[in-house]
Amino acid sequence: MSHQLEVAGLNLSFGGLRALVDVNLHVDAGELVAVIGPNGAGKTSLINCINGFYRPQAGTITFEGYNITRQPPHVIAGRGIARAFQNVELFRGMTVLENLTLARHLHLRYGVAHALAYYGRAQAEEAANRRFVEEILDFMELEPYRHKVVGTLAYGIQKRVEMARALCLEPKLLLLDEPMAGMTVAEKEDMARFIMDVNEERGTSIILIEHDLHVVMDLSSRVYVLNFGQVIASGRPAEVARDPRVIEAYLGDEAGVAS
Amino acid sequence: MQFSACGNYKTRYVDEATIFPNDTGRVLVAVLLLFLATLPLWLSPYLVFVFTLIGIFIVGAVGLNILTGSTGQISLGHSAFMGLGAYATGLLAQAGLPFWLAIPVAGAVAAAAGAFFGIPSLRVKGLYLALATLAAQVILQFAFNLFDSRGGGTSYLSVPQATLGGLVLDRERLFYYVVLVTAVLAVFAALNLFRTRIGRAFTAIRDNDRAAAAMGINVFAYKLLSFSISAFYAGVAGALWAYASGVVSAERFTLLLSVEYLAMIIVGGLGSVLGSILGATVITVLPEGLRVAADYMSQVLPQATHLFLAMRFAVFGLIIVGFLMLEPQGLADRWRVIKTYFNTWPFRY
Ligand SMILES: Nc1ncnc2c1ncn2[C@@H]1O[C@H](COP(=O)(O)OP(=O)(O)OP(=O)(O)O)[C@@H](O)[C@H]1O
Numbered sequence: 001m002s003h004q005l006e007v008a009g010l011n012l013s014f015g016g017l018r019a020l021v022d023v024n025l026h027v028d029a030g031e032l033v034a035v036i037g038p039n040g041a042g043k044t045s046l047i048n049c050i051n052g053f054y055r056p057q058a059g060t061i062t063f064e065g066y067n068i069t070r071q072p073p074h075v076i077a078g079r080g081i082a083r084a085f086q087n088v089e090l091f092r093g094m095t096v097l098e099n100l101t102l103a104r105h106l107h108l109r110y111g112v113a114h115a116l117a118y119y120g121r122a123q124a125e126e127a128a129n130r131r132f133v134e135e136i137l138d139f140m141e142l143e144p145y146r147h148k149v150v151g152t153l154a155y156g157i158q159k160r161v162e163m164a165r166a167l168c169l170e171p172k173l174l175l176l177d178e179p180m181a182g183m184t185v186a187e188k189e190d191m192a193r194f195i196m197d198v199n200e201e202r203g204t205s206i207i208l209i210e211h212d213l214h215v216v217m218d219l220s221s222r223v224y225v226l227n228f229g230q231v232i233a234s235g236r237p238a239e240v241a242r243d244p245r246v247i248e249a250y251l252g253d254e255a256g257v258a259s
Numbered sequence: 260m261q262f263s264a265c266g267n268y269k270t271r272y273v274d275e276a277t278i279f280p281n282d283t284g285r286v287l288v289a290v291l292l293l294f295l296a297t298l299p300l301w302l303s304p305y306l307v308f309v310f311t312l313i314g315i316f317i318v319g320a321v322g323l324n325i326l327t328g329s330t331g332q333i334s335l336g337h338s339a340f341m342g343l344g345a346y347a348t349g350l351l352a353q354a355g356l357p358f359w360l361a362i363p364v365a366g367a368v369a370a371a372a373g374a375f376f377g378i379p380s381l382r383v384k385g386l387y388l389a390l391a392t393l394a395a396q397v398i399l400q401f402a403f404n405l406f407d408s409r410g411g412g413t414s415y416l417s418v419p420q421a422t423l424g425g426l427v428l429d430r431e432r433l434f435y436y437v438v439l440v441t442a443v444l445a446v447f448a449a450l451n452l453f454r455t456r457i458g459r460a461f462t463a464i465r466d467n468d469r470a471a472a473a474m475g476i477n478v479f480a481y482k483l484l485s486f487s488i489s490a491f492y493a494g495v496a497g498a499l500w501a502y503a504s505g506v507v508s509a510e511r512f513t514l515l516l517s518v519e520y521l522a523m524i525i526v527g528g529l530g531s532v533l534g535s536i537l538g539a540t541v542i543t544v545l546p547e548g549l550r551v552a553a554d555y556m557s558q559v560l561p562q563a564t565h566l567f568l569a570m571r572f573a574v575f576g577l578i579i580v581g582f583l584m585l586e587p588q589g590l591a592d593r594w595r596v597i598k599t600y601f602n603t604w605p606f607r608y
């Protein structure tokens with residue numbers, strides 16, 4: 001059986017800097033896979049290749065049988081891959097509701113003529129759409145912030161809006177780039193719960209990038225460890241945590257696991 | 260009837276997407292439209308013409324605000340697209356096309372040009388895009404000049420009056436209604452646009468084009484769409500202008516008008532339809548008002564006529580600078596502040 005997402009022999013370099021070196025990785029439908037690694041290991045670059053921001057020099061990325069390597073981001077989003085950004089990249093001037101509604105773009109189908117007249121089809125689709133957005137607001141516990149302008153919200157809430165916005169695409173694969181970075185412990189626990197719920201209730205496959213090994217151990221079924229652009233270990237979280245290469249890569253890093 | 264709600268009491272999602280949140284707005288707009296419809300009955304032809312001009316520039320300014328205010332793509336070529344619409348209308352009207360067909364066709368011609376000259380937006384942003392659209396202005400202006408000087412000397416394109424079933428829609432009175440109806444349609448179409456996926460995609464591109472692409476928006480296609488919708492509005496404004504003025508010449512569609520358009524949306528409020536209306540009104544009325552004032556002053560001080568004429572531009576410039584300093588958010592925002600004040604009056608917390 002073929003995997004939902006298959007990354008094979010991926011190579012990406014910026015000038016002389018090799019950000020990704022022969023990276024192989026796969027995700028099966030419904031799986032929650034973690035990618036960990038120290039700063040600058042190439043985690044974000046990997047996600048940027050999968051979602052079409054970066055164009056790798058070599059290698060292929062296959063999603064549900066389609067070759068999506070070097071396709072433009074909007075096409076890849078249309079295939080069912082959504083992402084949340086490490087550095088919050090929300091539409092800051094818009095409200096939470098507007099951010100989420102915007103992300104429904106692909107699920108609304110009416111054209112320019114309907115939009116200008118705002119009658120019939122456009123109106124009906126917009127109302128049904130609003131119902132869906134409210135579900136996501138409810139799911140991510142964001143109702144109190146519905147009409148708040150995103151730029152005015154606390155960082156932890158903005159991170160949550162990031163994830164909610166990605167969910168509005170109804171993705172089959174969700175790419176989460178350090179969704180818990182910079183959060184308080186309580187916020188992290190909430191976020192972990194949301195991630196688990198999305199994976200279990202909605203059956204969405206997830207690639208989770210995270211520094212904190214403990215979080216990863218709890219959430220993911222498999223882990224890939226990146227270091228200097230290379231996958232240095234992969235497998236079940238407990239096995240990977242014992243791997244000497246992983247311990248070495250994390251040596252001196254406070255996120256290192258002592259078990 | 261609800262006067263004005265001080266909280267959100269909506270029970271249906273459809274209601275939240277409405278243009279008028281309460282009946283007050285609806286009644287105000289209805290009264291305003293009725294008032295505007297009676298203008299030609301009691302106003303002098305000159306003032307009716309001023310209102311005709313305001314209506315035309317409202318259409319143009321709403322168009323530019325869609326592109327620059329809402330999509331974040333600066334354009335210095337808006338005047339050229341308006342000119343293109345005007346020339347197209349002149350030729351179509353001479354060929355015998357009725358005005359109600361010539362106006363949308365002129366809009367479509369401008370829209371096609373807008374999409375074409377919007378192509379650089381794939382690669383460049385900000386000041387570089389401003390320069391690229393300046394090229395559109397220069398190229399089209401050159402074409403207009405060539406057209407004006409066809410067959411040797413300068414010959415302006417004359418536009419026959421619009422007629423509707425044998426009735427001549429004269430420039431002094433009746434054509435005003437064509438402008439009024441077009442402007443109302445243009446305004447409502449723009450308001451509608453911004454509660455749909457297309458308007459939201461425009462705003463998303465302005466705010467963060469990377470994130471917009473990741474959300475599945477084809478950024479380049481939507482930029483071109485914004486360019487062509489904006490140019491369509493400009494083309495329609497140009498078509499109205501052609502009928503209203505009776506002659507089309509390159510002089511009217513210079514870079515200066517493009518800059519005036521930018522002044523309209525900045526003074527009115529970037530990204531706001533109401534702002535486009537207010538801005539177009541102010542920037543159209545100001546020079547006319549200053550001209551009337553100069554005329555009046557020169558009766559008192561006849562020797563100073565030239566001085567006043569020269570001062571007119573200086574005063575115009577000063578007023579715009581004043582606006583930018585005192586109302587950087589534009590007139591639309593001031594209106595919002597006033598409205599909020601009365602919404603909660605007399606209880607302000
Ligand atoms: N657009 C770019 N241009 C040049 N170099 C880049 C670019 N993007 C990433 N890099 C480089 O590639 C390497 C990997 O960066 P990347 O952002 O993928 O790391 P990361 O694992 O996400 O790190 P972090 O944990 O800090 O987020 C780094 O050395 C970075 O400087």
Ligand SMILES: [Mg+2]
Pocket residue numbers: 043044045086177
């Ligand atoms: Mg990163």
